[in-house]
Amino acid sequence: MAFEWKERYKLGNEEVDKQHRKLFEIGARAYELTRLDNAYDRYDDIMEVLRELLDYAQYHFRYEESFMEKHNFEHLTHHASEHNYFVAKVKSLLTRDIDDEQEQTLLEITDFLSEWVSTHIMFEDRKYTVLFQKF
Template structure:
């Protein structure tokens, strides 16, 4: 589901490599959704959520430092988007995950896919070409 395509390239090699890692995490979440051998996916879902949050915090920090370095004028609004992404993970209802594991993975995948479409394809390209 999460396959890196040339269209996702921002022109910044460091940012692109970090985005590829985000794709890999998303793809693992998709594989977990498709895996019918696990009767209880809760721990694996939590692992993916923590990995995704930790990696995005790292990635966003690196991206924001780059934007600051190149004098990107949209840094403040871009950072607010990053903060909103992280906030989504701070508001996770762990009981809800346990009650509907596949539904929750699907919602997470939809959120990530929408973020990739909106943020990487549009917003990240703006600062990478400054």
């Protein structure tokens, strides 16, 4: 399952790993919703998952960006642009007619999130782990 936490996702900072784990948990909840029968109305659950994802991701991104700022991380601008892209994507999902497109929306959330996990966390976030030694 794409949202099962694995040791290899750890970046070596307790707080950052805890926050990433939380994002995985939200992803796992979205994935569970895709497995329910289509006859079941998932509108409220989808909205709840999306809003929580947006809130928590914004909190996490602010945490990472202020950490990078504090240490003058050279790739901050690019990193922040990937965060902004993520936020814009979740916001755009929230503005569509989710009630009529429940299955489609869920598939997009889970696809987008699992892609994000394997690229952003594993590749981009890993780049700033060099800063952890400066604590």
